[in-house]
Amino acid sequence: MANKSKFIDYIDEALEKSKETALSHLFFIHQGIPYPITMCTSETFQALDTFEARSDDIVLASYPKCGSNWILHIINELIFAESKKKYEYPEFPILECGDPEKYEILVIFRNPKDTAVSFFHFHNDVPDIPSYGSWDEFFRQFMKGQVSWGSYFDFAINWNKHLDDENVKFILYEDLKENLAAGIKQIAEFFGFSLTGEQIQTISAQSTFQAMRAKSQETHGAVGPFLFRKGEVGDWKNLFSETQNQEMDAKFKECLAGTSLGAKLKYESYCQA
Numbered sequence: 001m002a003n004k005s006k007f008i009d010y011i012d013e014a015l016e017k018s019k020e021t022a023l024s025h026l027f028f029i030h031q032g033i034p035y036p037i038t039m040c041t042s043e044t045f046q047a048l049d050t051f052e053a054r055s056d057d058i059v060l061a062s063y064p065k066c067g068s069n070w071i072l073h074i075i076n077e078l079i080f081a082e083s084k085k086k087y088e089y090p091e092f093p094i095l096e097c098g099d100p101e102k103y104e105i106l107v108i109f110r111n112p113k114d115t116a117v118s119f120f121h122f123h124n125d126v127p128d129i130p131s132y133g134s135w136d137e138f139f140r141q142f143m144k145g146q147v148s149w150g151s152y153f154d155f156a157i158n159w160n161k162h163l164d165d166e167n168v169k170f171i172l173y174e175d176l177k178e179n180l181a182a183g184i185k186q187i188a189e190f191f192g193f194s195l196t197g198e199q200i201q202t203i204s205a206q207s208t209f210q211a212m213r214a215k216s217q218e219t220h221g222a223v224g225p226f227l228f229r230k231g232e233v234g235d236w237k238n239l240f241s242e243t244q245n246q247e248m249d250a251k252f253k254e255c256l257a258g259t260s261l262g263a264k265l266k267y268e269s270y271c272q273a
């Protein structure tokens with residue numbers, strides 16, 4: 001994250017607002033989806049209606065807690081390796097709308113159980129962000145899609161329609177964990193960056209959870225160590241009850257069984273093993 005001060009200023013401001021916000025007052029609804037009033041405004045959505053992308057823009061789509069900061073870091077390193085230019089964010093780099101046809105889009109997914117657990121910890125660990133009464137309460141809201149940025153499953157159902165589009169590249173968090181260098185190579189190839197094996201190895205070393213967590217205060221400010229919390233696959237086993245497992249398994253089946261995305265998420269390996 002190059003232009004750190006603006007990036008961190010934005011996060012700090014959102015945290016400052018969160019301090020005075022009760023969970024029951026956290027959301028405003030835009031087109032049926034809850035967004036946190038501490039980070040999004042209806043004016044931003046309105047302004048984005050007339051947003052025009054440049055043909056070489058890169059767009060990343062992610063449900064919260066699926067690894068968006070991980071991918072942003074990798075993209076920055078790839079751009080730096082290719083062009084020797086450190087990308088400077090003029091603003092906080094999250095766009096909520098726009099015409100996806102104009103971009104090459106990376107979409108990162110993570111299994112829904114670990115995503116929910118990461119999301120719960122973020123709310124309840126960061127002192128200034130409104131907490132849920134318990135994991136069970138968060139789980140109920142997550143399953144109803146009544147959390148910030150709405151339903152994981154609706155997000156997944158919508159992206160399932162676009163996975164095979166030419167301008168879309170799917171990345172799975174768990175695959176990246178399994179083989180970071182291979183994932184970085186695929187991302188580089190998708191964007192047409194021609195890097196040496198050595199450059200890919202260097203970026204891999206800088207993109208491990210430990211390396212990013214060590215720099216998290218510098219890159220993300222006070223929230224850094226909470227954002228880069230654990231970075232593991234299977235942490236859901238520490239919180240999910242048997243009933244919650246069954247409920248999530250049934251929801252996955254209902255929404256994604258037999259779909260292209262359903263297969264790509266490797267649910268049996270990461271959520272049932």
Ligand SMILES: Nc1ncnc2c1ncn2[C@@H]1O[C@H](COP(=O)(O)OS(=O)(=O)O)[C@@H](OP(=O)(O)O)[C@H]1O
Pocket residue numbers: 062063064065066067068069070114117118119121177207208209210212227228229230231232235
């Ligand atoms: N390098 C690397 N390796 C492995 N895992 C990583 C990495 N970087 C971020 N993470 C984990 O991604 C989770 C946060 O996701 P996001 O960055 O999408 O969060 S946010 O929605 O922008 O708040 C959060 O997951 P949990 O640790 O399970 O909470 C981060 O730790």
